[in-house]
Amino acid sequence: MNYIGSKLSLLEFLEASITEVVDNDCDSFCDLFAGTGIVGTHFKKRGYKIIANDIQYYSYVLNRHYIGNHKVLNFNSLVAEISGLGNIETKNRKDFVCDYLSNIEGIEGFIYENYCLGGTKDNDQPRLYFTDENGKRCDAIRQKIEEWKIKDLINDDEYYFLVTSLIESIDKYANTASVYGAYLKKIKKTAQNDLILKPAELIINDQDHVVFNTDINSIIGKINGDILYLDPPYNHRQYATNYHLLETIAKYDNPNIYGKTGLRDYSKQKSLYCSRRQVFNAFRDLILKAKSRYIFLSYNNEGLMSLDDIKEIMSLRGKYGYFTKEYNRFKADRSENRAYAADTTTEYLHYVICNN
Numbered sequence: 611m612n613y614i615g616s617k618l619s620l621l622e623f624l625e626a627s628i629t630e631v632v633d634n635d636c637d638s639f640c641d642l643f644a645g646t647g648i649v650g651t652h653f654k655k656r657g658y659k660i661i662a663n664d665i666q667y668y669s670y671v672l673n674r675h676y677i678g679n680h681k682v683l684n685f686n687s688l689v690a691e692i693s694g695l696g697n698i699e700t701k702n703r704k705d706f707v708c709d710y711l712s713n714i715e716g717i718e719g720f721i722y723e724n725y726c727l728g729g730t731k732d733n734d735q736p737r738l739y740f741t742d743e744n745g746k747r748c749d750a751i752r753q754k755i756e757e758w759k760i761k762d763l764i765n766d767d768e769y770y771f772l773v774t775s776l777i778e779s780i781d782k783y784a785n786t787a788s789v790y791g792a793y794l795k796k797i798k799k800t801a802q803n804d805l806i807l808k809p810a811e812l813i814i815n816d817q818d819h820v821v822f823n824t825d826i827n828s829i830i831g832k833i834n835g836d837i838l839y840l841d842p843p844y845n846h847r848q849y850a851t852n853y854h855l856l857e858t859i860a861k862y863d864n865p866n867i868y869g870k871t872g873l874r875d876y877s878k879q880k881s882l883y884c885s886r887r888q889v890f891n892a893f894r895d896l897i898l899k900a901k902s903r904y905i906f907l908s909y910n911n912e913g914l915m916s917l918d919d920i921k922e923i924m925s926l927r928g929k930y931g932y933f934t935k936e937y938n939r940f941k942a943d944r945s946e947n948r949a950y951a952a953d954t955t956t957e958y959l960h961y962v963i964c965n966n
């Protein structure tokens with residue numbers, strides 16, 4: 611997913627830098643501003659036990675699947691429901707189930723009614739987040755997943771795999787410049803194709819992992835893990851508003867919505883890390899409460915906290931240092947014509963080796 615602040619293209623830098631600092635007896639890795647889960651997933655593949663967290667529910671779903679799921683999904687209870695599924699080799703059943711869902715008939719549900727032209731054409735400002743067809747497909751798939759869960763035809767692991775597959779897939783067909791803070795006036799090319807449910811990657815290993823969905827400062831004192839990796843928002847852009855539609859598809863809770871873009875209430879998900887006034891104290895509190903042996907922080911040179919702020923706070927816990935890398939700025943796609951000051955920023959990985 612094209613996610614603000616995604617570390618997809620920085621994974622090698624992160625791994626090389628972290629490996630340089632930590633002892634090789636570390637076996638747990640905490641990714642507590644987890645977003646897409648790509649960092650935790652990378653270290654899961656390296657054999658670490660992962661503890662992940664994010665304040666957004668769609669992110670919880672992604673991490674509950676990419677991190678939490680680590681065994682084959684056999685879909686045994688669905689065999690009686692989907693003809694042919696029982697004949698499929700267990701490891702391929704998740705693909706078969708996604709194919710089945712890709713082919714069910716669309717439904718005029720919450721997404722179609724509120725975020726597609728067909729459902730909103732009589733509004734003062736019709737919304738054009740998806741084609742009518744994809745809005746209906748999304749509703750039908752999401753409702754079927756929920757129905758299977760309520761009828762106990764899928765277990766939690768299978769449920770989070772399917773909802774993750776839907777979040778990842780629908781995002782590819784969104785009629786936006788990249789985030790959901792606005793939609794485009796005309797349906798762009800990639801949004802015109804019919805939604806296909808692509809199975810999300812399943813990473814099998816023999817470790818149990820833990821995933822939370824809460825404000826990091828409220829759980830940090832209870833998290834024990836050797837390596838703590840922190841990747842907070844860098845600026846004022848709240849994830850709750852930029853990804854509100856993914857939150858609603860993940861929760862599928864028919865929220866009250868408002869405004870031109872159909873926002874849901876996000877008062878409980880406003881991040882202190884997006885506030886110039888509050889970030890210093892929130893970060894200080896976090897660092898002082900952390901119980902890990904090593905703390906790493908990703909941040910760039912244009913974030914709300916200055917380099918001096920970060921150094922001052924992290925040095926409270928022990929020996930401080932940092933690594934840097936030039937990095938391509940997050941960009942919306944070409945249909946959004948913004949003027950950027952420069953194409954690259956300097957990405958920092960700050961660290962502290964904690965005294966206690």
Ligand SMILES: C[S@@+](CC[C@H](N)C(=O)[O-])C[C@H]1O[C@@H](n2cnc3c(N)ncnc32)[C@H](O)[C@@H]1O
Pocket residue numbers: 613614615616617618642643644645646647648649663664665666669824825826827841842843844849850881882883
């Ligand atoms: C820079 S992004 C993380 C990106 C992630 N490393 C990746 O590569 O996908 C920051 C994340 O922090 C989450 N977040 C913001 N404030 C938070 C808080 N107080 N507690 C937990 N998560 C928070 C946001 O929802 C967002 O997913």
